[in-house]
Amino acid sequence: MAERTAVLGVGQTKYQTTRGDVSLPGLVREAAYRALEDAELGWDDIDAVVVGKAPDFFEGVMQPELFLAEALGAVGKPLLRVHTAGSVGGSTAVVAASLVQAGIHRRVLTLGFEKQSESNATWALSLPQPFSVSINAGAGGYFSPIIRQYMARTNAPELIGCMVAFKDRQHALRNPYAHLQQQDLTFDQVVESPMLWEPIRFSETCPSSDGACALVLGDEAAGDASTKPVAWIHGAALRSEANNFPGRDEVNPQASRDCADDVFAQAGITDRRGEIDEVEIYVPFSWYEPMWLESLGFCEIGDGWKLVEEGATHLDGGDLPVNCSGGVLSSNPIGASGMIRFAEAALQVRGMAGDHQVDGARKAFGHAYGGGAQYYAMWIVGSDKPTS
Amino acid sequence: MAERLRADLVLEYPFTRTTGPVIGAFLTGLREGIILGIRRPDETVLCPPTEYDPESSVPLTDLVEVGPGGELMSWTWVDPPRAQSPWDQPHGLGLIRLDGADTPMVHGLLVDGPDQLSVGMRVTARWRPEREGHIADLEGFVPEGADQ
Numbered sequence: 001m002a003e004r005t006a007v008l009g010v011g012q013t014k015y016q017t018t019r020g021d022v023s024l025p026g027l028v029r030e031a032a033y034r035a036l037e038d039a040e041l042g043w044d045d046i047d048a049v050v051v052g053k054a055p056d057f058f059e060g061v062m063q064p065e066l067f068l069a070e071a072l073g074a075v076g077k078p079l080l081r082v083h084t085a086g087s088v089g090g091s092t093a094v095v096a097a098s099l100v101q102a103g104i105h106r107r108v109l110t111l112g113f114e115k116q117s118e119s120n121a122t123w124a125l126s127l128p129q130p131f132s133v134s135i136n137a138g139a140g141g142y143f144s145p146i147i148r149q150y151m152a153r154t155n156a157p158e159l160i161g162c163m164v165a166f167k168d169r170q171h172a173l174r175n176p177y178a179h180l181q182q183q184d185l186t187f188d189q190v191v192e193s194p195m196l197w198e199p200i201r202f203s204e205t206c207p208s209s210d211g212a213c214a215l216v217l218g219d220e221a222a223g224d225a226s227t228k229p230v231a232w233i234h235g236a237a238l239r240s241e242a243n244n245f246p247g248r249d250e251v252n253p254q255a256s257r258d259c260a261d262d263v264f265a266q267a268g269i270t271d272r273r274g275e276i277d278e279v280e281i282y283v284p285f286s287w288y289e290p291m292w293l294e295s296l297g298f299c300e301i302g303d304g305w306k307l308v309e310e311g312a313t314h315l316d317g318g319d320l321p322v323n324c325s326g327g328v329l330s331s332n333p334i335g336a337s338g339m340i341r342f343a344e345a346a347l348q349v350r351g352m353a354g355d356h357q358v359d360g361a362r363k364a365f366g367h368a369y370g371g372g373a374q375y376y377a378m379w380i381v382g383s384d385k386p387t388s
Numbered sequence: 389m390a391e392r393l394r395a396d397l398v399l400e401y402p403f404t405r406t407t408g409p410v411i412g413a414f415l416t417g418l419r420e421g422i423i424l425g426i427r428r429p430d431e432t433v434l435c436p437p438t439e440y441d442p443e444s445s446v447p448l449t450d451l452v453e454v455g456p457g458g459e460l461m462s463w464t465w466v467d468p469p470r471a472q473s474p475w476d477q478p479h480g481l482g483l484i485r486l487d488g489a490d491t492p493m494v495h496g497l498l499v500d501g502p503d504q505l506s507v508g509m510r511v512t513a514r515w516r517p518e519r520e521g522h523i524a525d526l527e528g529f530v531p532e533g534a535d536q
Contacts, residue, residue, distance in 0.1 A: 019406070020406055021406075021408075022406065022408050023405075023406055023407055023408030023410075023411060023412075023439065024406075025408070025439050025440060026408045026409070026439060029439075029440065029447070043444075043445055059403065060401070060403040070438060070439075070440040070441065070442050070445055071439065071440045071445070072445070073445040074445075075442060075443060075445060076443075115406070117404070117406070118403060118404045118405055118406065119403065120401060123401050124401075127399060128397065128399075129397075130395035130397050131393055131395055
């Protein structure tokens, strides 16, 4: 049986457009230090470090994990790098957890980061490839036809995406770490914002952020020894598929469904909507909230937009609050964005999510996807130790 | 017969970099014509400086001026320099431990030939007249007394 594993500490930087006051090492140090502080541990207590970020081309620093070893207290310790595009923050946490679950290490520091102010993601995602033609679409251009396919399949009303964006920006006002703090934003302003890639409006997209997020994971003894509430990992799963093959369902990819089935089975959860108290899904473009709610089995296929419309995913009054932190739509340091989902799920079940806490949350779901919706990472954390 | 495909690939983007409090101070020092190292808790001095201790990972903040003279600890001769080299003449590359520092830094040795270099010799910094906060503000190192 796998070693029971807990999130002992969470550290985040304030997400913002430019952190001109810190270098890359200074940025990751801030998050790592805060996670250790939250876990009430020191650098010497950490056995291994697992780092994730989006492709090296983003900042143009090759193998930055080596350059960051000193800032992360990793000198002389195992240091792993995980690569799974935008899902990497989630995948990194799953890899780090596996090192504890396998009994290899007792306490692991894991961290994701991005300094988008020093890079250009759209450029890096649209690099020309030899012997092929680049359509230079960037992420929005890639995903908008898939969203249109979802709308056509489900007859979703046109403004569902705007409702998601407005909700997440309202949630962000209750999270001091969130990048976008749009106090005066109205729903009409979201609707009237410029259309970028039909049906995606400007206000339905994520910002470009600098930031880092870190977790300290520990084994059962470390979890038991913590003086603060910890988040116990009830399930953790990864799946991948090619981003292009005949017959691929791009709206609801098999890798997404398989990953969800695996993680819910590990956690022994049969009623997904009923048993999960808070959901942190990777939603860089608003429509991905209803799309993932369906793919993840929180509702029937075709019903995701109805949850949005009836307010089920709102922190105030919803039975399945989604992205209470404000989500990727409010903060997007790409390499950290997946880990922020996992971290926020942990904060919820620890009762430490502050003004965006879901009252009495006992089980929460963290999710990340990346590439051409082809890499998936998911975990379920709970206030109580898993029974199996 | 199968044709071999060939394609050029040029990738170009103007990256930016935030230097932070330590590397930023080091580069600012170069612009002003001084070389900064940083003191570790055990009183030894690293040059070039780092933000975090390379062994214990503690943050380092105590910047100290070092050099401009120092000792040549090791060297190699480059002739001819390659097209990408910062120097267009044959030159040495050396590990130079600056006075006041405990670790050596790599830089160019601006002499006419390898017979003018030896381990343990004294060298000193030669600055460019126009400086912009870049490692190349230091044109290189020359034997002590050579620029007098």
